[in-house]
Amino acid sequence: MCDSMLGRLARWLRLMGYDAPLLKRIPAQAPPGQFLLTRRQAWRGRPGVLFISRDRLEDQLGQVLAELELAPDPARFFTRCLDCNVSVELLAREDASGRVPDYILDTAEGFTHCPQCGKVFWPGSHGQRAKQRLTAIMDKLHGSAPGQ
Secondary structure, eight states, rough: EEEGGGGHHHHHHTTTTOOOOOEEEEOOOOOTOEEEEEOOOOTOOOEEEEEEOOSSHHHHHHHHHHHOOOOOOOOGOOOOTTTTOOEEEEOOOHBBTBBBOHHHHHHHOEEEEEETTTTEEOOOHHHHHHHHHHHHHHHHTTTOOTOO
């Protein structure tokens, strides 16, 4: 669960396939088995709370992955809606017609959509750049050279 001030971090965790709800109101305590990610100093040290100490997104992701001992699975990347946090579903090409630009309809390898907000997703250059950025973050976290 992400404090509302960590919206960008929440989106990137969702991009990685993690359930990362963005909370408008923080609960009195984190539910069992869940973590609250926050930058609020007053919450630092509470059970179930991970205080995010860094400003840069790459550093925040690195901290979350390291401290929660998460091992991102690239097969889960792009499986959640970046806005709603709901698992996306496959969308047939014919059902994408009229919902995406014609060029995308003709050239994209496949489509998914959010059953809650209806947003349609497809693989593109933005996704490749996001994967490269995530790979670089994970490589840095594991202390290896990029791409190893």
